[in-house]
Amino acid sequence: MSDATAAILIIGNEVLSGKVDDTNSPFLIKALRQRGIELVELRVIADVVDSIIDATRALSAATHLFTTGGIGPTHDDMTIEAIAEAFERRVVHHPQLLERLHHRYGEELSPARLKLAEVPDGSLLHVSDESPFMTIQFRNIFILPGVPSLMRSCFALVADDLGGSPIYSRAVYLDVAESDAAAAVAEVQTRHPGVSVGSYPRFDSAPYRVKITVDSRNLDEVLLAVTDLKNSLKIEWMVDIDGG
Amino acid sequence: MSDATAAILIIGNEVLSGKVDDTNSPFLIKALRQRGIELVELRVIADVVDSIIDATRALSAATHLFTTGGIGPTHDDMTIEAIAEAFERRVVHHPQLLERLHHRYGEELSPARLKLAEVPDGSLLHVSDESPFMTIQFRNIFILPGVPSLMRSCFALVADDLGGSPIYSRAVYLDVAESDAAAAVAEVQTRHPGVSVGSYPRFDSAPYRVKITVDSRNLDEVLLAVTDLKNSLKIEWMVDIDGG
Incomplete structure (x- = not known):
């Protein structure tokens, strides 16, 4: 379950x-x-x-x-x-x-x-x-x-x-066009098939333009994928990282 | 269309x-x-x-x-x-x-x-x-x-x-248990197959306990069904009738 x-x-x-x-x-x-x-x-x-x-x-x-x-x-x-x-x-x-x-x-x-x-x-x-x-x-x-x-x-x-077990989630916020980050994000998803990577753009006055989420029931896999994401993306794109 | x-x-x-x-x-x-x-x-x-x-x-x-x-x-x-x-x-x-x-x-x-x-x-x-x-x-x-x-x-x-044509809707509000009105409402639906009759109970402090709705693209059919509804339900049950 x-x-x-x-x-x-x-x-x-x-x-x-x-x-x-x-x-x-x-x-x-x-x-x-x-x-x-x-x-x-x-x-x-x-x-x-x-x-x-x-x-x-x-x-x-x-x-x-x-x-x-x-x-x-x-x-x-x-x-x-x-x-x-x-x-x-x-x-x-x-x-x-x-x-x-x-x-x-x-x-x-x-x-x-x-x-x-x-x-x-x-x-x-x-x-x-x-x-x-x-x-x-x-x-x-x-x-x-x-x-x-x-x-x-x-x-x-x-x-x-109902059963169920925790789903762990982390988010990385980027100030860059979604299409600029797309290739690197896709590679991270390929290297970490055990997590689910999502990419959600915004077009308003929020302090970021894209939110990348990493979800899995395995916390270690989430943290590894987030580390890989940080290393794969340009440091100047990154606005924030959180547990949301 | x-x-x-x-x-x-x-x-x-x-x-x-x-x-x-x-x-x-x-x-x-x-x-x-x-x-x-x-x-x-x-x-x-x-x-x-x-x-x-x-x-x-x-x-x-x-x-x-x-x-x-x-x-x-x-x-x-x-x-x-x-x-x-x-x-x-x-x-x-x-x-x-x-x-x-x-x-x-x-x-x-x-x-x-x-x-x-x-x-x-x-x-x-x-x-x-x-x-x-x-x-x-x-x-x-x-x-x-x-x-x-x-x-x-x-x-x-x-x-x-997209096309489309107006859908007409009327509502009758009742202060009675939904189950008390159910039989009469079902008969009205049977007599007026061209309209769609809905029954929606509330269990809060609203001034009515059931909202009966009548919908159709044919306004005459809606009005006929509402008249039939009024005649079929007990007058003391009726709280309000509107166009909503």
């Missing part, structure tokens, strides 16, 4: 149409990074069964897939049905969710509310004595709500079980 | 790793909506050739595909190469881009800088007398830079050519 990867699937017409700003992605991106889990892809799709099927099949190739949205009681909530269909499972009422709904609504348990107990067959629930929320997991897919406050509460229930 | 759709492909390790907040997606989402272009999918992927190939093939099914990122001079800029490969084209130097680089750099035109003139064979350029930027279009793919200020300038060069 030390090289855990993740994918995020945001399900919601409201994000694609710009009615709602997606705050779930920025939260999850940072939360995964902090835990040393490499995010390999993020998709935002509509509440359409076929789209959800295709995307969950493709993205569940990562160690963990987090979906958000589409698990409410209404006609446009199709996530549970689609994930079940993607993996040829039936939709069933999870006994524990059903019990909670019975406890809460009693005789007022309408068909719409019953939908809140639906899960793909074979799902398990993450619960905690400290939280009123439950998080649905089916295979390696964590099925989270779309409402940001609920999503965060549900993510917190599973965050400690 | 009146039912134009779009997809967005953000290419960049820096977004997936949380080093850079993605401001390009929010900008493009709103810009497309304003122009009446329906966004069908958004993906964020790494600077990996195979990922870019798969994503551009899939997402170019929309009327327009906008990619951002990966078109600089460095080793991690792989977008042009990957898009060419996705459609079995060669990478060539576009004469107009080449001329501009020769004019700008003269004898200092290094291999890294030459990379800035590369396009998939068959690309065309969008230019304007008012702008120093050029925007690369290959088939229905607009290949935009990742740096936000440059991306916006390049988008502006093509924005007027």
Whole structure:
């Protein structure tokens, strides 16, 4: 689990149409990074069964897939049905969710509310004595709500079980055109295949014009590559070096 | 072109790793909506050739595909190469881009800088007398830079050519549990297949608990569905109705 990867699937017409700003992605991106889990892809799709099927099949190739949205009681909530269909499972009422709904609504348990107990067959629930929320997991897919406050509460229930190991990162800031440094930076990447070297230009009034980043789960490799970078680049280009 | 759709492909390790907040997606989402272009999918992927190939093939099914990122001079800029490969084209130097680089750099035109003139064979350029930027279009793919200020300038060069027609939207705000309104809302959707009905709950201190939205390119259909919604829901649930 030390090289855990993740994918995020945001399900919601409201994000694609710009009615709602997606705050779930920025939260999850940072939360995964902090835990040393490499995010390999993020998709935002509509509440359409076929789209959800295709995307969950493709993205569940990562160690963990987090979906958000589409698990409410209404006609446009199709996530549970689609994930079940993607993996040829039936939709069933999870006994524990059903019990909670019975406890809460009693005789007022309408068909719409019953939908809140639906899960793909074979799902398990993450619960905690400290939280009123439950998080649905089916295979390696964590099925989270779309409402940001609920999503965060549900993510917190599973965050400690995700594995991951620290990703180390260093940055070198240059005051030179990106194209002038490109050849030397590319050679450093070739000599250090165990690290990931990125080059990010700026075109504003920042005190540097290019940020070169070096990332790896192996700190020694990061430090070796940064040393090589310093030796390969002209000293007068270098503005700053940091751990960011 | 009146039912134009779009997809967005953000290419960049820096977004997936949380080093850079993605401001390009929010900008493009709103810009497309304003122009009446329906966004069908958004993906964020790494600077990996195979990922870019798969994503551009899939997402170019929309009327327009906008990619951002990966078109600089460095080793991690792989977008042009990957898009060419996705459609079995060669990478060539576009004469107009080449001329501009020769004019700008003269004898200092290094291999890294030459990379800035590369396009998939068959690309065309969008230019304007008012702008120093050029925007690369290959088939229905607009290949935009990742740096936000440059991306916006390049988008502006093509924005007027995208087609699209207004999408009308109305919202009804309810002070009731989403599950209580679910059945009536679902019936309205069934009776009005030409509109898209969304239901979005809130769990905070807002003056409403559910927002029901009705969208369509046909304003009459929107208004009819909203009237049906008002008649189908209990009057005491309704907090507000607006054009948002």
